[in-house]
Amino acid sequence: MLILIAGPYRSGTNNDPKRIKINMDRLESVALPIFRKGHIPMIGEWVANPLIELAGSKEVGDDIFNEIQYPTAHRLLTKCDAVLRIEGASKGADQDVEIAKKLGLKVYYDLKEIPDAK
Numbered sequence: 001m002l003i004l005i006a007g008p009y010r011s012g013t014n015n016d017p018k019r020i021k022i023n024m025d026r027l028e029s030v031a032l033p034i035f036r037k038g039h040i041p042m043i044g045e046w047v048a049n050p051l052i053e054l055a056g057s058k059e060v061g062d063d064i065f066n067e068i069q070y071p072t073a074h075r076l077l078t079k080c081d082a083v084l085r086i087e088g089a090s091k092g093a094d095q096d097v098e099i100a101k102k103l104g105l106k107v108y109y110d111l112k113e114i115p116d117a118k
Contacts (some may be wrong), residue, residue, distance in 0.1 A: 001039045003114065004076055004100070005030055006093035007086035009045055015060045023088075030084060030111055038117025042080065044096075064109030074099055082106040084114065 005027050012067050013019035024045060031041035048069050057064035073096050077083070084098040085093055085107060108114050 001081035001106075001114075001117070002079060003034050003039050003041055003082045003084055004073065004080045004096065005041055005043050005084050005086065006090070006096040008088035008090040008093065010060060011088065011090040011092075013118065014085075020060065026086065026088070030086060032086065032113065033111055037114055039114065042076060044069075044076055047076065048072035066080075071092070071093065077103060080090070080105060082108060082114070084108045084111065 003029075007027050008023045009027065010020060010021070013023060025042050027045070031043065034041040051072065052065050052068045055064045055068060057068075059065070070092055073092065077096060077099050080100070082105050083096060085097050097107055
């Protein structure tokens with residue numbers, strides 16, 4: 001499965017780059033375990049952040065950032081098989097889960113729920 005990892009990125013950071021990095025580290029911390037279960041992990045920021053930079057964003061939350069950030073995850077969801085929603089308040093991650101459910105994707109809330117690939 002291609003599994004989108006959804007959780008806090010900017011939430012609770014006041015756009016502080018150090019706190020955003022902590023959130024990104026939390027998202028990435030489950031990527032390798034997903035891979036080792038035989039799946040492909042995906043984080044929206046892995047795709048969005050380079051695009052945001054290429055588009056000329058000057059700061060987190062500017063118009064360019066907002067144009068690309070959430071739409072990237074929403075487009076990725078149409079290619080994913082499932083979502084892993086990690087803990088933490090996040091409007092964006094909650095939107096990802098809502099979209100995933102509408103698309104009929106499986107939503108996991110714990111890494112242990114994800115089956116090993118056969």
